[in-house]
Amino acid sequence: MYSTTEGGRTFFFRHCPPPYxxxxxRFPLLHREILAYNADLLCLQEVDASHFQCRLSFLLEHAGGxxxxxxxxxxxxxxxxxxxxxxxxxxxxxxxKGEGVATFFRRDRFRLVKKVTIDSIMLFAESTYKDLAxxxxxxxxxxxxxxxxxxxxxxxxxxxxxxxxRNTGQxxxxxxxxxxxxxxxxxxxxxxxxxVRRLLMALAKEYSTMVGPDGxxxxxxxxxxxxxxxxxxSEPYAHLVGTAGTEDETTPATILxxxxxxxxxxxxxxxxGFKAILDAVFFTSHSTKCLQVSRAYSLPTEAExxxxxxxxxxxxxxxxxxxxxxxxxxxxxxxxxxxxxxALIVDxxxxxxxx
Numbered sequence: 001m002y003s004t005t006e007g008g009r010t011f012f013f014r015h016c017p018p019p020y021x022x023x024x025x026r027f028p029l030l031h032r033e034i035l036a037y038n039a040d041l042l043c044l045q046e047v048d049a050s051h052f053q054c055r056l057s058f059l060l061e062h063a064g065g066x067x068x069x070x071x072x073x074x075x076x077x078x079x080x081x082x083x084x085x086x087x088x089x090x091x092x093x094x095x096x097k098g099e100g101v102a103t104f105f106r107r108d109r110f111r112l113v114k115k116v117t118i119d120s121i122m123l124f125a126e127s128t129y130k131d132l133a134x135x136x137x138x139x140x141x142x143x144x145x146x147x148x149x150x151x152x153x154x155x156x157x158x159x160x161x162x163x164x165x166r167n168t169g170q171x172x173x174x175x176x177x178x179x180x181x182x183x184x185x186x187x188x189x190x191x192x193x194x195x196v197r198r199l200l201m202a203l204a205k206e207y208s209t210m211v212g213p214d215g216x217x218x219x220x221x222x223x224x225x226x227x228x229x230x231x232x233x234s235e236p237y238a239h240l241v242g243t244a245g246t247e248d249e250t251t252p253a254t255i256l257x258x259x260x261x262x263x264x265x266x267x268x269x270x271x272x273g274f275k276a277i278l279d280a281v282f283f284t285s286h287s288t289k290c291l292q293v294s295r296a297y298s299l300p301t302e303a304e305x306x307x308x309x310x311x312x313x314x315x316x317x318x319x320x321x322x323x324x325x326x327x328x329x330x331x332x333x334x335x336x337x338x339x340x341x342x343a344l345i346v347d348x349x350x351x352x353x354x355x
Contacts, residue, residue, distance in 0.1 A: 003021040003022075003023075003026065003333065008021065009021065012271055012340070013271070013333060013340065014272065014322060014323065015271075015272050015321045015322055015323045015327070015328050015329045015330075015331055015334075016321065016322065016333055016334055017318075017319040017320070017321065017322060017335075019319065020318075020319070020333065020334060020335050020338075021333070023051070025338070026333070026338040026339075027051070027055065027338075029338040030338050030339065031056075031059055033338070033343065034060070035059075035060075035063055035064060037343070037345060039106075039345075040105065040106045040109045040110070041103070041104070041105050041106075041110075041174060041223070042060070042066070042068075042102075042103065042104040042105075043101070043102075043103050043174070043176040043225030043281075044101065044102045044103075044104075044176075045101050045176070045177075045178040045226075045227045045341075046099050046100075046178065046227075047070060047099060047100060047101065047102040048098060048099050049070065049072050049096070049098050049099060049100065050098070052068070052070045052102055053070075056068070056102070060104055064106065065106050065107050065108055066104040066105065066106055066107070067104065067105060067106075067107050067112065068102055068103065068104040068105075069102065069103050069104075069112075069115055069159060069161060070100055070101070070102045070159075071100045071101050071102075071117050071119070071157050071158075071159040071176075072096040072097055072098070072099065072100035073096065073097040073099065073100050073155045073156055073157060073178075074091070074094040074095075074096060074097065074119060074120055074154065074155040074156075074157070075094060075095040075096055075097045075155065076094060076151050076152050076154050076155045078147075078148045078151050078152065082147050082148060082151070083147075084140070084141070084147070085137065085140040085141070085147055085150055085151065086151070088123050088126050088127070088154070091119040091120060091123060094119075094120075094155075097155065100157070100159075100178075101157070101159050101176045101177060101178055102159075102176070103159055103161055103174060103176045103225075105161065105163055105174070108166065109165065109166060109167075110163040110164065110165060110166065110172075111163065111164045111166055112161060112162075112163060113162040113163065113164050113171065113207065114161075114162040114207060115159075115160070115161055115162075116159075116160040116161075116162070116203060117157065117158075117159055117160070118157050118158040118159075118160070118199065119157045120154050120155065120156065120157055121156055121157060121158055121177070121179075121192045121195050121196060122136065122153050122154045122156070122188070122191065122192065122195070123154050124195060124199070125191055125192075125194075125195040128195075129194075129195065129198065132191050132194060132195060135190075135191060136150065136188075136191055139187055139188070144187065145184065145185065145187055145188060146184065149180075149182055149184060149185050149188060150188065152180065152182075153180045153185060153188040153191075153192070155180075156177070156178060156179055156180050156192065157177070158175060158176070158177045158196055158199065159175065159176045159177070160173060160174070160175045160176075160200070160203060161173075161174045161175075162203075162207045162220070165350060168350075168351070168352050169352070170221075170290065170350055170351070170352050171207065171208065171209065171210075171220050172220060172221055172222075172223065172291070172350060173200065173203060173204050173207065173220045173221065173222045173223070174222075174223050174225075175196070175200055175222065175223070175224045175225070175226075176224075176225050176226070177196060177224070177226045177227075178226065178227040178229075179192050179193070179226065179227065179228050179229050179230070179236075180192065180229065181229040186230065186234065186235065186236065189228070189229065189230050189234075189236035190235055190236050190239055192236070193228075193230075193236040193237070193239040193240035194239045194240075196224075196240060197239065197240050197241075197242065197256065200222055200224065200256075201219065201254060203220075204219035204220040204221075204222055204284070205217050205219045205220075207220060208220045219254070219284075221283065221284055221290050221291035221350065222256070222282070222283060222284040222291075223259075223281065223282070223283050223291070223348065224256060224280075224281070224282040224283070225280075225281050225282075225344070226279065226280055226281075226282075227278060227279050227341065228240070228278060228279065228280055229278050230278065231276050231277050231278065232258070232262070232277055232280070237280075240256060240282070241255060241256045241257070241258070241282065242254060242255045242256060243255065254284055255284070256282040256283070256284055257282060257283055257284065258280055258281070258282055259281040259282065259283050259293050259296055259344075259346045259348075260280070260281055260296040260344055260346060261296070262277050262299070263298075263301075265301040265302055265303060266298075266299050266300075266301050266302070267302055267342075268299070268341055268342050268344065269332070269340060269341050269342075270302055270305060270331050270332045270340070270342075271328065271331050271332060271340050272323065272327060272328025272329075272331050273328060275302060275331075278341070279341055279342075279344055280344070281344050281346050283348065290350060290351050290352065291348060291349070291350050292348065292349045293346060293347070293348060293349075294347040294348060294349040295346070295347040296345075296346050296347075297345040297346070297347075299342050299344070300342065305330070305331075305332065305337065305342075306325070306330040306331075308336045308337070309321075309330035309334045309335065309336055309337075310325070310330055312335055312336055317335075318334075318335035318336075319335070321334070
């Protein structure tokens, strides 16, 4: 939805000819791409709510046998003259943004056991984890992070589906989130990542039906797909995967492993003046190895993305970019790529617990 906003057209996607930002052009390309993956699970971010309801769900249900769930972000209004962080309000009191995350699964492969929606990761942290709530309040009170950023960070949620494989009965936790984007919000993403990690580990045990040989609960395998808005070498990333050295009794030592590694020259987000690896797919297999990566598909390099746009331009089949190539004229999105992010594609092998 942001491609058609004033900010999208004049700043983020200022390089892209307006016709290629229109939904009528982008949506068919996105639909074709999504269906071409022949996936069993789809995790999408920045999904327009009306598009989910009126087009995407219908298309994926009838073309691929998918069932989908959607979670809109909260719209957090920042009052003028803000002097201190307002106390959290009930989730129901916040209006919703027009976009959020969506997760789809094939009905012939999986059965939905439970949908868990965390409407606000930050509000959940404030009400559930005293140490993280204290850190959030410290950041806002000290001015280390601007107050308006602290408030807006309350708008981002987490969608969790507990799925059961129809063939084996094996359960699986699939999570989908989109963290706060602002460059000055790194410490807020720390809190979001620590909250997501703790919560997923707890849910993986709560909804497990498997018991180990010594009577212990075997947590569900986890798949987490996320637009983290932070790169793999960042502190929030380390907090999320469990390598930041902040483990305690509320955060088990289980490592969330990246399912995809990125070689040099590959980025998931490429726009004028900025390129980075912001997106990730994680998984846990625990000691049982019931969830493993069978294949992680490679992404096009930055050079290949630019070459695709350049080739289309040279054969005069597309409109030229609005800025010079050296300034980012062939960045994402463009006539060939309808999104400013590249898709991450992984084949997982899921099997019953063995010990």
